Amino acid sequence: MEEAYYSQRLCMKNKISGKTVLITGASSGIGRQLAFDLAAAGAQVLLIARRRERLRAVQQQIEIAGGKAGIWKCDLADRNARQDLIAHILLEENPIDILINNAGFGWYGYYSEMPGEIVSGIIEVNINAMLELTRAILPGMRDRGKGHIINIGSIAGGFPNQGVAVYSASKAFLDAFTTALHRELRGSGVQVSVARFGPVKTEFFDSARSIENGRRVPGEIFSIPVERAARAIERLMFRPQRVIYVPAYLQITRLVENLFGGLIDRMGPLLLKHRVE
Numbered sequence: 001m002e003e004a005y006y007s008q009r010l011c012m013k014n015k016i017s018g019k020t021v022l023i024t025g026a027s028s029g030i031g032r033q034l035a036f037d038l039a040a041a042g043a044q045v046l047l048i049a050r051r052r053e054r055l056r057a058v059q060q061q062i063e064i065a066g067g068k069a070g071i072w073k074c075d076l077a078d079r080n081a082r083q084d085l086i087a088h089i090l091l092e093e094n095p096i097d098i099l100i101n102n103a104g105f106g107w108y109g110y111y112s113e114m115p116g117e118i119v120s121g122i123i124e125v126n127i128n129a130m131l132e133l134t135r136a137i138l139p140g141m142r143d144r145g146k147g148h149i150i151n152i153g154s155i156a157g158g159f160p161n162q163g164v165a166v167y168s169a170s171k172a173f174l175d176a177f178t179t180a181l182h183r184e185l186r187g188s189g190v191q192v193s194v195a196r197f198g199p200v201k202t203e204f205f206d207s208a209r210s211i212e213n214g215r216r217v218p219g220e221i222f223s224i225p226v227e228r229a230a231r232a233i234e235r236l237m238f239r240p241q242r243v244i245y246v247p248a249y250l251q252i253t254r255l256v257e258n259l260f261g262g263l264i265d266r267m268g269p270l271l272l273k274h275r276v277e
């Protein structure tokens with residue numbers, strides 16, 4: 001059992017080693033863990049986020065361990081900052097082999113009470129940044145006949161819940177876009193995947209709560225460790241698929257939505273109301 005595990009890890013390492021991987025949202029959570037794991041497997045990682053000191057700390061830790069990491073501070077909600085980032089990426093000597101559109105955030109509470117700037121921020125980061133980075137990097141991948149774009153989705157994309165309307169809709173967009181692109185690129189050598197995550201123990205929940213909405217975010221108690229989330233993405237790179245669920249049992253959510261959507265409609269308002277107090 002252990003032997004099989006180590007031989008799989010070695011194969012994955014061989015596949016990732018020497019690749020250039022761009023990770024958005026690498027200053028915390030899933031992106032940060034991926035940065036450590038992929039750099040340890042021999043990838044050169046380019047890390048994007050707003051908090052430069054956090055990025056620098058990740059970079060230093062990677063370099064101390066003998067790995068390679070570049071950092072670029074960018075507010076992905078800002079269109080001009082995204083254009084600067086894209087110009088920088090296209091000037092890089094090494095083309096991007098793997099793009100991980102991971103940056104994203106949510107907000108929990110009634111849509112009617114949601115501040116307008118947070119609505120547009122979610123659309124800019126979760127949707128527009130993902131679209132623009134993909135459009136900038138994909139042509140090079142197509143020309144080279146290889147590459148992998150991994151979009152970090154959520155079960156909320158297909159199982160929308162009360163209190164996370166805009167977040168769910170942003171992940172539904174990301175999900176549908178990824179599926180269509182995957183079909184468009186079949187046979188091109190470029191892989192496109194979406195990872196539909198359930199709850200993961202990261203700052204995601206703090207950030208969804210940090211805006212004074214005073215509510216608890218559902219699902220948090222079922223969170224899986226971030227290391228497990230990152231390992232699932234590593235496996236996806238090794239064996240590309242259009243979609244993965246993390247954890248795998250969450251495949252059931254699509255079925256639950258189809259079969260019991262009417263029941264959830266009735267429970268939704270009660271659940272959200274309960275959490276207001």
Ligand SMILES: NC(=O)c1ccc[n+]([C@@H]2O[C@H](COP(=O)([O-])OP(=O)(O)OC[C@H]3O[C@@H](n4cnc5c(N)ncnc54)[C@H](OP(=O)(O)O)[C@@H]3O)[C@@H](O)[C@H]2O)c1
Pocket residue numbers: 024025026027028029030031048049050051052054074075076077102103104105106125152153154155196197198199200201202203204205207
């Ligand atoms: N945790 C979960 O339960 C869960 C479940 C399903 C899906 N996901 C998805 O997983 C992805 C990663 O989230 P996480 O759980 O790792 O949360 P996290 O710890 O809060 O990390 C979010 C990352 O996104 C970056 N980010 C947010 N806004 C940004 C902006 N305007 N410009 C640039 N970077 C920005 C943050 O960096 P800065 O703040 O430094 O900019 C941070 O590095 C997200 O797409 C999220 O929707 C998470």
